[in-house]
Amino acid sequence: MAAVTTPGLERQAERAESRRGFLLGLPSIIYLLVFFVIPLGVVIAYSFATRTRTGRTELNSWNLEAYRRLSEEVVRAVAFRSLWFAILTTVICLALAYPLAYFISTRRPTTRNLMLVGIMIPFWSNFLIRTYAWRLLLDSDGLFTQMASGMGLGDGRILFTSKAVILGLVYGYLPFMVLPLYASIERIDWSLVEGARDLYASGWESFRRVVWPLSRPGVIAGSILVFVPSFGAFVTPAILGGNKKGLMGSYIVDQFMDSRNGPLGASLSVVVLAVMLIGTLVYFRQGGRNL
Numbered sequence: 291m292a293a294v295t296t297p298g299l300e301r302q303a304e305r306a307e308s309r310r311g312f313l314l315g316l317p318s319i320i321y322l323l324v325f326f327v328i329p330l331g332v333v334i335a336y337s338f339a340t341r342t343r344t345g346r347t348e349l350n351s352w353n354l355e356a357y358r359r360l361s362e363e364v365v366r367a368v369a370f371r372s373l374w375f376a377i378l379t380t381v382i383c384l385a386l387a388y389p390l391a392y393f394i395s396t397r398r399p400t401t402r403n404l405m406l407v408g409i410m411i412p413f414w415s416n417f418l419i420r421t422y423a424w425r426l427l428l429d430s431d432g433l434f435t436q437m438a439s440g441m442g443l444g445d446g447r448i449l450f451t452s453k454a455v456i457l458g459l460v461y462g463y464l465p466f467m468v469l470p471l472y473a474s475i476e477r478i479d480w481s482l483v484e485g486a487r488d489l490y491a492s493g494w495e496s497f498r499r500v501v502w503p504l505s506r507p508g509v510i511a512g513s514i515l516v517f518v519p520s521f522g523a524f525v526t527p528a529i530l531g532g533n534k535k536g537l538m539g540s541y542i543v544d545q546f547m548d549s550r551n552g553p554l555g556a557s558l559s560v561v562v563l564a565v566m567l568i569g570t571l572v573y574f575r576q577g578g579r580n581l
Contacts, residue, residue: 330563336556345550356553360561365541372538375452376520379459383467383516384509386460391471391508392501395478406472409465417462421529424458425449428530450532458526463519467512474508475501510572518569522562538562 338352359365394405412420427433428449435447448454478501486496524539531537536544538558545555 333556333559333563336552337560339553339556341551341553347552356557359554360557365558368536368538368541371536372521375455375459375523375537376517378456379463379520380467380513380517382456382460383464384513387464387467387471387512388505388509391468391475394468394472395476406469409468412465418525418529421458421462421525424454424461425529428454428457449530452531454530455527455537458530459520459523462526463516466515466519470511470515471505471508474505474511478504514569514572518566521565 335349336347337356338354340348340351340353340355342348394402394409397405428447429435430447430449432449448457482500482504483496486500487493491499522539523537524543527537527540539562542555542558542562545551545558549555
């Protein structure tokens with residue numbers, strides 16, 4: 291005789307399933323709580339603290355002085371420079387990644403898979419090591435400098451300049467633009483493009499009215515995935531730029547390590563975290579749900 295299912299039994303089964311899910315996720319919850327939520331709370335608390343004349347941070351007298359200092363000229367200069375570098379990196383990555391993603395998505399499956407593996411190969415090595423490799427290439431005795439000298443282009447040294455920082459950021463974050471674009475373009479129904487051509491649309495019109503709108507979720511997702519880490523980058527500007535033109539990440543580290551101004555560094559960290567949070571929310575709202 292079949293068991294009779296009642297609303298009470300269904301609710302009991304749902305509660306049991308919920309408890310099992312909670313127990314399975316408990317290690318991850320504890321990990322996030324210990325290594326993310328608590329440190330984040332400490333940073334937020336420090337942003338309201340007071341810096342003494344000796345460089346100590348006092349938590350017993352909270353104020354908004356660190357946030358008021360965000361309007362200072364030097365902080366604005368660093369913020370605008372970081373914003374400009376992040377925008378420029380995003381635009382360059384988009385210009386390079388879109389044709390590549392389009393090309394990959396229109397290849398045969400075997401060729402497509404091989405090219406995708408090639409895109410992901412950089413992830414197999416440490417980002418710090420790859421950045422130091424670029425420093426060797428761009429150094430005064432590096433391959434790029436020697437090639438520029440051999441071609442009569444002058445000394446060709448760009449290490450410790452803005453160009454080197456942009457080059458390193460583009461190299462490091464280009465895959466983050468290619469993969470979302472590929473995922474978006476690969477899902478396009480190409481019969482729509484054929485239909486547009488049958489209606490006497492040119493190649494440019496077909497791209498502008500069909501391909502580009504359908505690939506826009508990938509553009510949004512890739513742009514955010516590149517812009518957010520570029521805005522708070524530290525490793526690349528420090529190694530390739532020599533911190534001659536400090537960006538936000540380097541400036542925050544300087545506040546904690548050299549200037550011993552924990553409240554200002556914490557307030558800047560909160561601002562960067564807010565920018566990243568907004569970018570992530572936009573990603574999930576506009577791009578992530580469509581990929």
